[in-house]
Amino acid sequence: MSSELLQFLLSGITVGAIYALVGLGFSIIYNASHVINFAQGEFVMIGGMGTVFIASAGAPFPIAMIGAVLLAVVIGISLQKLAIERARHASVVTIIIITIGASIFLRGLAGVIWNRDFHSLPAFSGEQPIHVAGAVIVPQSLWILGVTVAVAVALFVFFNRTMIGKAMLGTAHNPFAAKLVGINTNNILILSFALAAALGAIGGILIAPMAPTHYQVGIMLGLKGFSAAIVGGLGSGPGAMVGGLLVGIAEALAAGYISSNYKDVVAFVIILLVLFFMPSGLFGSRASERV
Amino acid sequence: MSLLEITGLSKSFGGVQAVQELEYTVESGKIHSIIGPNGAGKTTLFNMVTGIFKPSSGEVHFNGQDVTGLPVHELAALGISRSFQNLQVFFNMTVLENVMVGRHLHCRREFLQSLLHTPAITRSDEGARHRAAELLEWVGLKAYVGDHADSLPYGALKRMEIARALACEPKLLLLDEPAAGLNNKETQEINELIQQISERGITVVLVEHDMRLVMGVSDHILVMDHGKKLAEGTAAEVRENPDVVAAYLGRGD
Amino acid sequence: MNFVRYICTLIAGAALALCSFIGIAVADTIKIGSFLAVTGPASFLGDPEKKTLELYVDKINEQGGINGKQVELTLYDTGLDAKEAVTFVKRLISEDQVDIIVGGTTTGETMAVLKEIEKAGIPFISLAGASVIIDPPKKWVFKTPHTDAMAVGMVYNDMKKEGISKIGLIAGAGGFDKSCMKNAQALAEGAGISIAIAETYGKGDNDMTPQLTKIKNAGVDATLFCGFGGPSSIVTKNYAQLGIEGPLYHTHGSCSKGFIKGAGDAANGVRLPCAALLVADQLPDDDPQKTIGMDYIKAYTDKYGSDVSTFGGHAYDALFIAVEALTKAGTTDKAKVRDAIEATENFIGVDGIFNMSESDHMGLSLDSFKMLEVENGNWKYLY
Amino acid sequence: MKGATVASRYGGVFVLAVIVAVLPWFLPNSFYFDVVINSGIAAIVCVGLNLLIGYAGQISLGHAGFFALGAYSSAILTDNLGWPPIVSLGSGLLVVALLAFAIARPILRLKGHYLAMATLGMGIIISIVLNQEVDLTGGPDGMPVSSFSLLGQEVDSELGWYWIVGGSLIITVWLALNLIDSAVGRALRAVHGSEVAAQVAGVDTTRYKILIFVVSAVLAAYAGSLFAHYTGFLTPSEGSFFRSIEFVTMVVLGGMASVFGSVIGAAILTALPQFLTVFHDYEHVMFGLVMMLTMIFMPKGLLPSLRNWINKRTS
Amino acid sequence: MLLEIKGLSSSYGRIQALRDININVAQGEIVALVGANGAGKSTLLKIISGVQPVTDGSVYFDGIDITRASSHRRVRLGIAQVPEGRQMFSPMSVEDNLMLGAYTRKRQEIKSSLERCYTMFPQLRERKRQTAGTLSGGEQQMLAIGRALMAVPRLLLLDEPSMGLAPLIAQQILKTASSLKDANVTIFLVEQNAHAALSLSDRGYVLESGEVVMSDSGQNLLNNEQIKSAYLGS
Secondary structure, eight states: OOHHHHHHHHHHHHHHHHHHHHHHHHHHHHHHHSOOOTTHHHHHHHHHHHHHHHHHTTOOHHHHHHHHHHHHHHHHHHIIIIIIGGGTTSOHHHHHHHHHHHHHHHHHHHHHHSOSSOBOOOOBTBOOOEEETTEEEOHHHHHHHHHHHHHHHHHHHHHHHSHHHHHHHHHHHOHHHHHHTTOOHHHHHHHHHHHHHHHHHHHHHHHTTTSOBOTTHHHHHHHHHHHHHHHHOTTOHHHHHHHHHHHHHHHHHIIIIIOSTTHHHHHHHHHHHHHHHSTTTTTOOOOOOOO | OEEEEEEEEEEEETTEEEEEEEEEEEETTOEEEEEOSTTSSHHHHHHHHTTSSOOSEEEEEETTEEOTTOOHHHHHHHTEEEOOSSOOOOTTSBHHHHHHHHTGGGSOOOHHHHHHTOHHHHHHHHHHHHHHHHHHHHTTOGGGTTSBGGGSOHHHHHHHHHHHHHHTOOSEEEEESTTTTOOHHHHHHHHHHHHHHHHTTOEEEEEOSOHHHHHHHOSEEEEEETTEEEEEEOHHHHHHOHHHHHHHHOOOO | OHHHHHHHHHHHHHHHHHHHHHSOOOSOOEEEEEEEOOSSTTHHHHHHHHHHHHHHHHHHHHTTOBTTBOEEEEEEEOOSOHHHHHHHHHIIIIISOOSEEEEOSSHHHHHHHHHHHHHHTOOEEEOOOOGGGTSSOOTTEEEOSOOHHHHHHHHHHHHHHTTOOEEEEEEOSSHHHHHHHHHHHHHHHHHTOEEEEEEEOOTTOOOOHHHHHHHHHTTOSEEEEEOOSHHHHHHHHHHHHHTOSSOEEEOGGGOBHHHHHHHGGGGTTOEEEEEGGGGGGGSOTTOTHHHHHHHHHHHHHHHHOSOOBHHHHHHHHHHHHHHHHHHHHTSOOHHHHHHHHHTOOSEEOSSOEEOOOSSOSSOOOGGGEEEEEEETTEEEEOO | OHHHHHHHHHHHHHHHHHHHHHGGGGOOSHHHHHHHHHHHHHHHHHHHHHIIIIITOOOOSOHHHHHHHHHHHHHIIIIISOOOHHHHHHHHHHHHHHHHHHHHHHHHTSOHHHHHHHHHHHHHHHHHHHHHOHHHHOGGGOEEOOOEEETTEEEOSHHHHHHHHHHHHHHHHHHHHHHHTSHHHHHHHHHHHOHHHHHHTTOOHHHHHHHHHHHHHHHHHHHHHHHHHHHSEEOGGGGSHHHHHHHHHHHHHHOTTOHHHHHHHHHHHHHHHHHHGGGGGGHHHHHHHHHHHHHHHOTTOHHHHHHHHHHHHHO | OOEEEEEEEEEETTEEEEEEEEEEEOTTOEEEEEOOTTSSHHHHHHHHHTSSOOSEEEEEETTEEOTTOOHHHHHHHTEEEEOTTOOOOTTSBHHHHHHHHTTTSOHHHHHHHHHHHHHHOHHHHHTTTSBGGGSOHHHHHHHHHHHHHTTOOSEEEEEOTTTTSOHHHHHHHHHHHHHGGGGTOEEEEEESOHHHHHHTOSEEEEEETTEEEEEEEHHHHHTOHHHHHHHHOO
């Protein structure tokens, strides 16, 4: 493998890991409620900006990070309770508009309450690049990959080893049966928003030392995360991970080999092609309509 | 004369055989019923005849023509229409408009003319509206004509679906559980309706669980179980068939 | 019933809003209108501009206003939407009836409103960079910031001094970035510089390593970055991480402390042309820009607690050129104010010394730029 | 009941025509004209988009792409190639129609959120191309567009534009209402109600979905073309994802499957930001809040909710 | 009475599914509810489990009014259901399905319940790592029963346990169900297969078009001609 290709892949995987975290959030909420939460990107912003501002108030970074994740979780739960739950019976488009409204609201609030400047977090463990076979990788990339893998493993354990995790999965697969075995599906819904918010916020904190955070950082990351979730197949956890990496790598390779002007176009064309040939994404369930 | 001939028809979903090697003939002008326990493959059969599912193997001949795997709207144009087990109502339209959709193939539908609503379109629409209103009256829904479909009671929607199917002027009408969810009186009315439809020369195939209805109207009954033909014949023949009794009531041992 | 209450609130709110935006235009004041991209992708520019305008309009009023009249600022946020910009300009002119307009954060917004400005005949000072705004000069249109062509020229001069001839370019997808890149390509030949490779990155990108890897492999002597905001820091960091040979140049798009903070150690060694403002404290005492720069920095940081950028400086200059013209004209007659702006002479602003004329509606010369280098996380004045 | 549909069709158009005819006397200055003209342009897009989303039930999060394509092709053909504006406009519509037709089949095979994603991707691709092709479009800094002329008569007054846009809107609404109340329109609505039942009734659903996708794209392109000549300056933000979302929001806010709802939705959402400027910094916060609350309390949109409410009151 | 249904009516969507239903089930009984397809049997079970709203009337469990109680609370009180069509968590393993059946119980009690379940259905033990979707129809039905028993219910609602199963398997399933009586579980059974259901029940109710038209001991109903008519239309 040429060092150039390796460099592109490393870049793609790093960015893709963040997309994957955001995409996972989309999938978890979709599973629990069949809602596409277009405010998912704002959790990323709250993660980064929240850490910056809690830290600037004097808290040590680890505390600030936890605080920011908690803040995102609280906002996620409020979003569910105050907006989504009240519009339970509305159409898909209506709910999409509600979540878009929520994202404009949150972004606006962040711009006013915090500010509209760019902010950086210090890298978790220095910025000394590491050389691998002619390519370089920064420690923060390793943090991103490590945490993403850890989150993936944690989610795997959560969904496969804990009762509450299994209950979430069960509710996603068959909400009717879930009610019959005594699962409080309302709580599962709240939990899914909390979890999705936390994942977004973690993504936002991880990326902030590499790319300065900003009150609008959630827009594009949210969009890319949505793409990841769709390409992977809505509702599929592994799908969102693979989708995120795919989008990230496609972007990096397109920028490297095709045209950096049109790298996003290449990424979206790939997404469209995937959908044309697999209308439910890579890992999506192919439900057939009953008549 | 046979209107519909099904030979060696099979359909499987991910390894599960919903319909297996089915042979079935529908005689023109008669009332046919298909019965069988839940999951016997009756609706799957309907879905294959109307083109919603493509058969895994086998053939469907309609009016002497091989129609296997044709798209739904082409089969409709040939004269196959149906109602649905789970209502498929256009809830975003009025009752009259629902039935007018059934007149689709008989309406003028040139795009530019529709945009301008030329006199030709107006006339054709007028005709469709008239025919739809007539059919609604005929199925006993005169009172609901101008109402929004989502304000109708369940029984009325079932009839509206029948009126919509009739609006296509079908040769073959497939009715999927027309009496499900209806009370005795409504079932009786559906019974009469089916006979009247048959009197108009339309061949009817019925999937139904209400045995009183089935036994009362059918000229011919096909009994399915586990995707296969269990028995067929007249109501009396089927009723006396021990396999059928066992499938329905269980064995008395 | 929720719905009714909701509708009532909505109507009441709308009525209130309507009243408040119709019921002005009474007191005898001088009205300055502004439209800025305070939010949206260019908020990095628009936000300090807004803060600067609000800060100094208050100060002017505290000090008695202009010719004894209070100044009223009407400011709208376009969110970087050219359509909104046009609507707001029409509103400023016909509804708010302002006397002068200072604003237009980006070139796109500015260009979109020019037709309206010229038609209405109202003095307008733009805060956007591109030279196309004032070249050819339009009767009512002025601008304060250095053009990106000037910045590129300044960079190319410095490159020649350093013996650099083959460079790589990297730019974003925004208007500033594209215009800067275009100028860099157009001016290269005349400056004896060859551009070996030109790369771009997209909106919201978080990693420019692939693009910079290609630049690295192209074997260039130096790299010029055209862009601003978050990407300034990302590109600089990625550049350092990849260990690319040769210096990295930025343009005046990175003239804010936020860039250095974002890029950290990687920023050291970056060379860029900026307004004198950033190094006001390092300027020789006899430099006329020193005091004004120091004052602006103090006022801004005292009020907002955040670092100044040169973008706010553009607004500062535009505001005070307007104030000076209004003062000199002694009236709000639009034609007279316009003439007064065109007659601006030796106006010392944070961006430099302005000398406007009929053919030059910006009035800055190349020497108003200072060449800086980042050293130990701070600006260092070179020349 | 025949009388009822015809009356609502022509009655509504009549009321709209009267409003359009009278409104200029209530518009004090060019700012109000601008807001109204922009509302009208958006309304044309929304009426078309509502045919697609509200009537045929197919979502599109990329219609600003068509709007911008119409705007830019008109601008490029007029200004770069020197074609007469009316010819450019026609050619622009043709280009958009062909493009929409080409992508409609694969895209409309998708459903729900997948369709949303695909149309969103399509819109983003268009907007990136507009941003990148600097030589053609001027890139992010935009491009000037010469004013519209018809039969040698240049339209440069606000009132002139008002009549063009107002007239276009009335015709659009009239055509849309005609279409809805025809066999084609019923087929479209049937696709939304139940695709399989529509097919059983003989409707070639794929064909109709493609048809309405192309129609709505062409209407968006037409509005875009008017917009280009009206403002005289184009930037790629006209084709952005946000603009697409804005159009969809107008449709949903006004009411799905309500032509007049779309007109109202477009007017409100065009004027709302102007009202919200009184909240200064909190403008966007308020905008998001209004969007959320309206959709939570009136999920069916303004006009249908209002109609329900009046019906409930009177009955 | 363990279960008391008083004057219950329910409609969903446009269908009035049930009208004025009065049904009692005593502790330790097996009670069957028979009737043709579409008579409203499943709706009644859904109401008892709290996944379908009641329009009128009330439901008491062990003397407690549970008409408005949430479904998870009812499971905690001791009502478990084996739903029609099995309703597996198909992509999850057999063991996970069973574990979720015990969702409302204390963690330390689950182990022994699981053991008991595997003893009852040895096939499930063999397939505990397989996903539920890959099981045969009969095994799925066992799993559905096993999952409901994991909650250690006092009242077990069985909805069409023999549906879609080969006759031999269906008999086996029904036998298993009747053996639960010995484990002190009260059973309320809904069946299309009237013979089989009534022959193992203490009492039975006949439902027709949403109304209870008859109730008697299982044996008496079995010999009643009207039953045959309700099913075969003769």
